[in-house]
Amino acid sequence: MAPALFxxxxxxxxxxxxxxxxxxxxxxxxxxxxxxxMATAGGVLWLMPGDA
Structure with missing residues (x-):
C-alpha cells in the first residue's frame, strides 16, 4: 500500500x-x-512498524 501512496x-x-x-x-x-x-504522510506511516 505504501508504494501506491507514494x-x-x-x-x-x-x-x-x-x-x-x-x-x-x-x-x-x-x-x-x-x-x-497527506498521501506522503500516509505512505510513511504505513511503513512504520507497529503492534500487529
Missing amino acids: VLAGVLVGGAWSLHRQGATVGVVVFVGVLAL
Missing part, C-alpha cells in the same frame, strides 16, 4: 506544479499540495 503523492505534486505553471488560483494549488502531503 505514487499518488508524486502524481499530486506534479499536478500541483502543473496547475501553478498554468496560473491556477493559489487555493487550488495549495489544496492539491496538501493532498500530496
Whole structure:
C-alpha cells in the first residue's frame, strides 16, 4: 500500500506544479499540495512498524 501512496503523492505534486505553471488560483494549488502531503504522510506511516 505504501508504494501506491507514494505514487499518488508524486502524481499530486506534479499536478500541483502543473496547475501553478498554468496560473491556477493559489487555493487550488495549495489544496492539491496538501493532498500530496497527506498521501506522503500516509505512505510513511504505513511503513512504520507497529503492534500487529
